[in-house]
Amino acid sequence: MDAKAKLKKAIAQEEAQVQSQHFADRVFEAVRLKGSPICVGLDPKLELIPAIIKGKALKENKDKFKAAAEAILAFNKAIIDEIHDLVPVVKPQVACFEQYGYEGMRAYAETLKYAKSKGLLTIADVKRGDIGSTAEAYSHAYLGKVNVFDEQQFVFDADAVTLNPYLGIDSIKPFMDDARKYNKGIFMLVKTSNKSSSNLQDLEMTDGNAVYQITAHYLDSWGSDDLGDCGYSLLGAVVGATFPAQAEKLRKIMPEAIFLVPGYGAQGGTAKDVKACFDENGRGALVNSSRSIIYAYKEMPHIHEKDFALAAREAVLKMKKDLESEITFS
Amino acid sequence: MDAKAKLKKAIAQEEAQVQSQHFADRVFEAVRLKGSPICVGLDPKLELIPAIIKGKALKENKDKFKAAAEAILAFNKAIIDEIHDLVPVVKPQVACFEQYGYEGMRAYAETLKYAKSKGLLTIADVKRGDIGSTAEAYSHAYLGKVNVFDEQQFVFDADAVTLNPYLGIDSIKPFMDDARKYNKGIFMLVKTSNKSSSNLQDLEMTDGNAVYQITAHYLDSWGSDDLGDCGYSLLGAVVGATFPAQAEKLRKIMPEAIFLVPGYGAQGGTAKDVKACFDENGRGALVNSSRSIIYAYKEMPHIHEKDFALAAREAVLKMKKDLESEITFS
Numbered sequence: 001m002d003a004k005a006k007l008k009k010a011i012a013q014e015e016a017q018v019q020s021q022h023f024a025d026r027v028f029e030a031v032r033l034k035g036s037p038i039c040v041g042l043d044p045k046l047e048l049i050p051a052i053i054k055g056k057a058l059k060e061n062k063d064k065f066k067a068a069a070e071a072i073l074a075f076n077k078a079i080i081d082e083i084h085d086l087v088p089v090v091k092p093q094v095a096c097f098e099q100y101g102y103e104g105m106r107a108y109a110e111t112l113k114y115a116k117s118k119g120l121l122t123i124a125d126v127k128r129g130d131i132g133s134t135a136e137a138y139s140h141a142y143l144g145k146v147n148v149f150d151e152q153q154f155v156f157d158a159d160a161v162t163l164n165p166y167l168g169i170d171s172i173k174p175f176m177d178d179a180r181k182y183n184k185g186i187f188m189l190v191k192t193s194n195k196s197s198s199n200l201q202d203l204e205m206t207d208g209n210a211v212y213q214i215t216a217h218y219l220d221s222w223g224s225d226d227l228g229d230c231g232y233s234l235l236g237a238v239v240g241a242t243f244p245a246q247a248e249k250l251r252k253i254m255p256e257a258i259f260l261v262p263g264y265g266a267q268g269g270t271a272k273d274v275k276a277c278f279d280e281n282g283r284g285a286l287v288n289s290s291r292s293i294i295y296a297y298k299e300m301p302h303i304h305e306k307d308f309a310l311a312a313r314e315a316v317l318k319m320k321k322d323l324e325s326e327i328t329f330s
Numbered sequence: 331m332d333a334k335a336k337l338k339k340a341i342a343q344e345e346a347q348v349q350s351q352h353f354a355d356r357v358f359e360a361v362r363l364k365g366s367p368i369c370v371g372l373d374p375k376l377e378l379i380p381a382i383i384k385g386k387a388l389k390e391n392k393d394k395f396k397a398a399a400e401a402i403l404a405f406n407k408a409i410i411d412e413i414h415d416l417v418p419v420v421k422p423q424v425a426c427f428e429q430y431g432y433e434g435m436r437a438y439a440e441t442l443k444y445a446k447s448k449g450l451l452t453i454a455d456v457k458r459g460d461i462g463s464t465a466e467a468y469s470h471a472y473l474g475k476v477n478v479f480d481e482q483q484f485v486f487d488a489d490a491v492t493l494n495p496y497l498g499i500d501s502i503k504p505f506m507d508d509a510r511k512y513n514k515g516i517f518m519l520v521k522t523s524n525k526s527s528s529n530l531q532d533l534e535m536t537d538g539n540a541v542y543q544i545t546a547h548y549l550d551s552w553g554s555d556d557l558g559d560c561g562y563s564l565l566g567a568v569v570g571a572t573f574p575a576q577a578e579k580l581r582k583i584m585p586e587a588i589f590l591v592p593g594y595g596a597q598g599g600t601a602k603d604v605k606a607c608f609d610e611n612g613r614g615a616l617v618n619s620s621r622s623i624i625y626a627y628k629e630m631p632h633i634h635e636k637d638f639a640l641a642a643r644e645a646v647l648k649m650k651k652d653l654e655s656e657i658t659f660s
Contacts, residue, residue, distance in 0.1 A: 043463075043464070045463070045467075046477070046478070046479070047477065054479070058479060064478045064479050064481060064483070065478060065483075065485075067478075067479065068478050068479065093460075093464055095458070095460055095464045095465075095467040095468045095471070096464070096467055098435075098467070098468065098471045099467040099468070099470050099471040099476045099485060100476065100478070100485070101435065101436075101439055101471070101485045101486065102432040102433070102435035102436040102438075102439060103432070105428075105431065105432035105435045106431075106432040108432075109431060109432060127458070127459055127460055127494075128425070128457070129457055129459065129494050129496075130423075130425055130457055131522070131523075131524040131526075132524065133373075133375070134373070134423055134425045134426070135425075137375075137425040137426055137428070137429040138425045138428065138429070140429050141425070141428045141429040141431070146429045146430065147376065147377065148376070148394045148395060148397075148398050148430070149376070149384070149388060149394050149397065149398065151394060153394070153395075155395075155429060155430070155431045156431065164457075164459050164494050164496050165496065165529075165530060166459075166494050166495065166496045166519060166522075166530055166531070167519070167522050167524060167526065167527055168524065168525075168526030168527055168528065168529030168530060168531075169526045169529055170524045170525065170526040170527075171524075171526075189496060189497070192461070192496075192497050193461075194461040194462065194497060194498070194500045194501075195498075195500065196461075196497065196498030196499045196500040196501075197497055197498055197500075198498065199495075199498030199499060199548060200495060200496055200497075200498060200541065200544070200545065200548075201496070201498075203535055203541060203544055204535065204536050205533055205534065205535060205536065206534050206535065206536055211530065211533060211541060214530070214533055215530065218529060218530075
């Protein structure tokens with residue numbers, strides 16, 4: 001058995017175990033195993049997918065939506081094949097699939113399933129936010145099980161979801177119930193990486209806090225009863241890499257929350273910027289990059305289009321090195 | 331041609347025309363035509379659907395998810411058949427479909443299409459909120475057209491969507507572009523009907539306003555360039571029936587926004603409560619009811635389960651009378 005095969009076997013064995021562990025411990029274990037806190041965002045866009053994949057999909061599928069779905073699925077699988085031994089987590093962005101209708105959603109389910117089969121943790125980036133039985137339905141879809149004619153069945157079966165807090169705890173609680181039941185996790189939006197996140201999130205309250213800080217305090221209190229052995233909660237936070245000063249405050253308000261950090265790379269966040277999202281031991285954050293990884297081939301003149309997945313691998317290795325230049329992981 | 335057939339023809343003719351009109355004018359015209367501002371929420375839940383429908387779907391479909399999707403679609407169609415001449419708008423809640431995976435999403439597309447074919451305006455209750463090209467993808471999915479191998483195609487093709495404002499204007503703008511282009515509309519969450527809406531929405535700012543009031547001011551300014559002949563904008567607001575005092579303030583802050591009002595009926599909102607959501611002419615609001623309409627048969631001992639759609643019709647007529655007892659529509 002060569003080194004790569006051994007590593008694969010070890011990953012498969014450990015993956016089989018973690019299903020029975022708390023979500024935060026699963027994240028910590030996966031980061032340790034892969035030696036990096038990188039989350040690769042799978043945001044497949046037909047117009048950026050290599051012609052060779054699109055041509056094949058069009059040839060094999062008469063229906064154009066089906067062909068689009070098959071193309072993005074094939075693209076995702078090729079990327080996953082090349083990066084799964086380097087990163088602990090992938091985060092497929094559901095909008096990119098949803099735009100191709102139900103065929104796209106089939107590709108979403110298949111992408112999650114494939115990532116899981118390769119030992120990756122999956123975050124369904126859905127940013128849902130609704131209440132009561134509607135929130136329950138979303139939770140059953142993405143984290144838990146749905147009742148289909150008296151059978152309890154997983155549907156998308158992701159390891160975690162992203163959620164929007166605007167509707168308050170009513171919109172989070174059903175997911176926390178499922179997260180507890182199935183050892184899954186939640187990343188709630190706190191301070192997002194986009195420019196206009198300031199519109200609502202930065203509004204200043206009478207007590208001197210901004211809305212994003214209050215959101216962080218809620219998150220800290222809602223998640224504090226559900227800690228893993230690592231000391232982190234199943235309820236994590238989305239904190240953009242583009243606002244390092246705010247991230248520093250937020251790390252203090254939410255010492256038990258794993259940070260999911262978008263905004264690194266194409267959006268402008270640097271390794272220095274994301275440093276504040278980690279704890280003093282270099283733990284407790286996942287740094288996401290989407291476009292800079294999966295479309296890296298567009299920026300690499302030495303790489304042929306057909307080798308797009310190798311370019312993604314190269315980009316992950318480069319990102320790993322970049323993060324290590326600023327942060328000491330343990 | 332009898333009266334009902336004449337009405338149907340008139341509805342079809344007018345519906346064909348409104349596609350070229352501004353969204354707010356389409357809403358006003360539809361409310362005038364149907365003589366009520368009622369929006370029926372289609373929140374199909376398998377466990378509440380009559381056994382006769384479920385039995386048929388299970389008999390015809392081996393795959394349980396497909397059977398579930400066919401059952402909720404058949405249920406929706408039967409409801410739509412009985413209520414489309416009474417109400418201007420239906421609002422299918424996507425979570426109820428999404429929980430059955432891609433088969434559920436197929437039923438979502440079919441439900442929207444069927445409602446449209448019956449002359450109804452459709453609001454895709456998706457409460458999405460994301461940024462940049464992700465927000466664009468959602469917008470293309472629900473309001474606009476997606477590029478599939480160089481063909482521009484509608485996907486879910488709803489008349490309007492609900493959106494979450496937590497990420498600011500970045501998450502609204504792409505939808506406004508499509509709304510302008512295709513004469514469609516948006517309802518942005520401002521003050522939701524659930525109890526924990528207070529967590530974030532009621533936080534008090536240094537200027538004395540609550541977050542929901544600031545959100546309302548944003549909405550008013552973002553929507554003010556896109557008014558129809560009726561004086562209302564393509565950018566509307568979700569304002570819960572359960573907080574009438576807040577609704578009164580909000581009507582003043584957003585004089586050009588059509589209010590989509592959830593929380594009437596099962597959630598506790600009364601006709602008196604929703605009055606403040608209308609303008610002084612009894613216009614500018616759509617009152618939604620979901621459970622109290624579509625599952626009315628559960629509360630009507632005189633109605634056989636197989637007549638569930640007739641029960642929904644009876645419930646709509648009752649709601650219409652109830653609203654008319656408090657509000658004079660014009």
